[in-house]
Amino acid sequence: MGALLRFIAFQAGWFACILGAAHGRSMLGPLCSAGVVGLHLAMTTRRRREAVLVASVALIGFAMDSAQVRLGVFEPIHGDPSFRLVPLWFVALWANFATLLTGPLGWLRGRYVLAGVLGAAGGPLSYEAGARMGAIIWTTDWIVALSSIAMEWAFATPLLIWLARVLPGGDQPIAAVKRITDVSEEAPHA
Numbered sequence: 001m002g003a004l005l006r007f008i009a010f011q012a013g014w015f016a017c018i019l020g021a022a023h024g025r026s027m028l029g030p031l032c033s034a035g036v037v038g039l040h041l042a043m044t045t046r047r048r049r050e051a052v053l054v055a056s057v058a059l060i061g062f063a064m065d066s067a068q069v070r071l072g073v074f075e076p077i078h079g080d081p082s083f084r085l086v087p088l089w090f091v092a093l094w095a096n097f098a099t100l101l102t103g104p105l106g107w108l109r110g111r112y113v114l115a116g117v118l119g120a121a122g123g124p125l126s127y128e129a130g131a132r133m134g135a136i137i138w139t140t141d142w143i144v145a146l147s148s149i150a151m152e153w154a155f156a157t158p159l160l161i162w163l164a165r166v167l168p169g170g171d172q173p174i175a176a177v178k179r180i181t182d183v184s185e186e187a188p189h190a
Helices: 003-022 028-042 047-070 088-098 112-132 142-166 174-186
Strands: 074-076 136-138
Touching: 003 028, 003 088, 003 112, 028 047, 028 088, 047 074, 047 088, 047 142, 112 136, 112 142
Parallel strands: none
Antiparallel strands: 074 136
C-alpha cells in the first residue's frame, strides 16, 4: 500500500475512533481500524511480521495510555472508570498507528532522536485534538497533561520505530543477532 494511501487510511481510522467515541458510537473506531489494519495486511508481503507489529504496538499503547489514565492525566469517554484502563477504541488508535511504522514513518528508522522529538510534538497535538472533539477529558492541569503525553510519545515513537526495525523481516532482524552468537559458539575454546 502506498505511503499516501496508508496515511489517508490512518486518518480515516483516527477520525472514526475519536468521533465515534465522542458521539456514543465507540465501536465505530475499532471496526474502521480493523479495516485499515486488514487492508494494510492484505497489501503487504510480510503479513505475519506486520500482524505481530500491529499487535505489539496495540499492547504497548494499551499499557502506556492506561498508565496515563491511572496517573490521572486524562479520562477517555466511554471507558470503564472502575478498571481505569483505556477502552477498545483507544487500543484501535494504536493499532491504526502501527500501520504507518513501515511505510510513511519508515524514513525515521535509525533516527531515534528525531523520532522522539516528533513524537513529543505530535502526541500532545493529537490528544488535544481528541479532547477538543470530545473523546477525552483532561483530568489534571492542561500543561501537566500535555507534558505527560509529550514524554510518553517522546519515548514511544523511537521505541516503536526500533521495534518495526528489529522484528524478523525488518532491516535489522533478530535472526542476525542469533547468527552472530552462532559464529561465536563455533570458535574454538581455549
